Amino acid sequence: MRHSISVEGFAFRLRPIADDDAAFVLQLRSDSNLNEFLHPSSGRLADQLDWFQAYYQRPGDYYFVLERQSTSEREGLVAIYDIDEHQGIGEWGRWILRPGSLGAVECAWLIYTAAFGEIGLTELYCRTVADNRSVVSFHESCGLGAGKRLKGHFTLGSRVFDAIEHRIDRALWAERSPRLKKLAQITARKIRG
Amino acid sequence: MNQLELEAKVLSVLNSVLHLDLQSGCRPSRQDLPNWDSLKHIEIIFGLEEELGLEFTEDELAGMDSLEKIMAAAQGKYAA
Numbered sequence: 001m002r003h004s005i006s007v008e009g010f011a012f013r014l015r016p017i018a019d020d021d022a023a024f025v026l027q028l029r030s031d032s033n034l035n036e037f038l039h040p041s042s043g044r045l046a047d048q049l050d051w052f053q054a055y056y057q058r059p060g061d062y063y064f065v066l067e068r069q070s071t072s073e074r075e076g077l078v079a080i081y082d083i084d085e086h087q088g089i090g091e092w093g094r095w096i097l098r099p100g101s102l103g104a105v106e107c108a109w110l111i112y113t114a115a116f117g118e119i120g121l122t123e124l125y126c127r128t129v130a131d132n133r134s135v136v137s138f139h140e141s142c143g144l145g146a147g148k149r150l151k152g153h154f155t156l157g158s159r160v161f162d163a164i165e166h167r168i169d170r171a172l173w174a175e176r177s178p179r180l181k182k183l184a185q186i187t188a189r190k191i192r193g
Numbered sequence: 194m195n196q197l198e199l200e201a202k203v204l205s206v207l208n209s210v211l212h213l214d215l216q217s218g219c220r221p222s223r224q225d226l227p228n229w230d231s232l233k234h235i236e237i238i239f240g241l242e243e244e245l246g247l248e249f250t251e252d253e254l255a256g257m258d259s260l261e262k263i264m265a266a267a268q269g270k271y272a273a
Contacts, residue, residue: 100255104231133227141232183235191251 002056005064005118007110010188012075012103014064014110021065022048024074028096037129038096040157060085062119063094066107070192075101078111080119088122090115095126095135102191106184108142109177116173123169129154130162139166143176194271196264199245203263206240215260222259234258241267 006015017025022045029035030043041047055061060083066076076097083090092111097103115121128135130149140146144166153163168176194202197217204215210233215221223229229237238254241247241263247270249257257263 102235102251102254105235134223134230137228137230138232141228141230183232186239187235190249190254193251 001059001061003062005062005114007114007118008069009106009110009113010185011069011191012066012106012110012188013069014066014078014107014114017052017063017065017077019049019052021074022052024065025077028077028098031099033099034096037132037154037156037161060090062114064111064114066097066103066110068191074098075103076107078107080111080115080121080124083119083121088120090119090121090124092124092126102187104138105180105187108138109180109184112168112173112177112180116170123167125165125167127153127163127165129156130164136164139164142180144168144172199264199267200260202244203241203260203267206237206244207260210236210240220260222261224258229258247271 003016006013026041026043026045026048029038029041055063058081061079061081063079063081064077065074066078067074077094078092079094080090080092081094092115095107097107112124115124126139127150128139128147130136136147147164147166150163150165152160154161200217204217207213207221208215211226211228213221213226221229223234234254238249238257242249245267247267249266249270253266257266
């Protein structure tokens with residue numbers, strides 16, 4: 001949906017996605033190093049803009065661009081969606097960063113901050129293709145435990161994959177946040193030079 | 194610092210962060226070790242800077258994704 005949430009971090013910020021970002025989305029999603037575990041897309045700008053139009057109308061869907069504070073250069077994408085307003089639970093995903101980006105830790109910190117702060121959720125979960133082992137490991141490294149396996153959860157083209165679901169609520173976030181914040185801060189010092 | 198001493202220090206950091214028991218002579222890389230994820234990569238780099246007494250630039254960080262590349266980057270710093 002159209003939203004106005006921006007979250008400032010240490011070297012990066014999250015801001016709402018807009019039509020001007022369509023080419024960037026296509027660039028990331030068509031990168032063969034990044035798209036092994038993504039739903040196939042046509043790669044056409046017009047289709048991406050049509051997807052945006054539907055997204056703008058969809059409630060409970062917050063799509064963000066991760067960009068550098070110093071240059072506004074785009075580094076990645078991330079979203080919170082499928083929000084159950086009654087229970088205050090949502091999913092985060094559509095997470096993709098340009099190759100070589102050092103924004104992963106800060107991006108995770110920012111999306112949790114947006115979820116538990118600005119959006120006001122009480123719990124957040126993330127489902128990762130089980131074969132995407134480095135991302136599964138990332139969530140474990142964030143302190144979210146080993147996760148729960150969901151058999152045959154994803155169908156990508158003709159391929160079916162298990163998912164690993166990691167969940168975090170406000171109490172766990174309060175415990176895990178300081179370490180992520182510290183790592184994001186020391187990375188930011190490096191980025192800022 | 195000679196090559197073997199450097200390798201030992203780098204392996205020590207990798208083993209500490211990744212909870213592995215890598216031995217001299219092995220050639221670990223991020224591609225082969227799924228638990229060498231984006232968060233662990235940051236911890237490895239800052240562990241290396243502390244252990245080796247070096248500072249790496251942002252441009253160097255992303256490329257330091259294997260023992261060999263880490264050692265090459267460190268040797269380049271020592272030689273400079």
